[in-house]
Amino acid sequence: MQTPSTHTAVHRLDLGYFVRPAAEVGGPEPRVEPVLAYLVAHERGLLLFDTGIGAADPETEAHYRPRRRPLQAALAAAGASLADVAVVVNCHLHFDHCGGNPLLAGKPVVVQAVELATARRGDYTVDELIDFPGARYEELAGEAEIWPGVRVVPTPGHTDGHQSLVVHRPDGTVVLAGQAHDFASHYAADHLARQAASDGVEPPLPGYRRWLDRLADFAPRRVLFAHDCSVWEPPRAG
Secondary structure (H helix, E strand, O other), rough: OOOOOOOOOOEEEEEEEEOOOOHHOOOOEEEEEEEEEEEEOOOEEEEEEEOOOOOOOOHHHHHOOOOOOOOHHHHOOOOOOOHHEEEEOOOOOOOOOOHHHHHHHEEEEEHHHHHHHHHOOOOOOOOOHHOOOEEEEEOOOOOOOEOEEEEEEEOOOOOOOOOOEOOOOOOEEEOOOOOOOHHHHHHHHHHHHHHHOOOOOOOOOOOOOOHHHHHHHOOOOEEOOOOOOOOOOOOOOO
């Protein structure tokens, strides 16, 4: 049983957007997607979940046409600064999630060991965003409570080492899902598929990501995403 902190708050940070080409979205038009990070204010300090879009090579820049909002400005809007951040958690290490990590050199960065190993093999992300001067990683091999009431849960799929953050609050648990699902609607569909299977609905049924069973143990009241401003909340009876 987790003990929620009475002081824990979660602030969403707008770190810009990029344009995903039509070929990647399976439609006739490109799609503009936000890049969102989250600042968790805890009695232990400030935890930053993702850090925004890093500078990439000219080909990648032309492909995604990113527009960046400086991390410093986003933190300032939440009443914080780079110096105030105690720890970074990256859901994964693609360049649109770890771009601000070098600005936080010396701060511990919590990642899954398999994610860091994959990034270091190359041809995965922007190498300069991984082993920059002052980089300090805390590698996990699975689930871990990193602060009281704050737990990292592996949610592989988008990458093998993807992880989400579960934050226990007195008013209900918040899950920072990163890119475990691209959109809240995708999470909702998987959640319903899991519910149907649990209810014993006769097959055929759609599959769902099995780590949803673990997230369901926490009975989340809100699930937030890296590339969708929408928020998933459970339906309320009555």
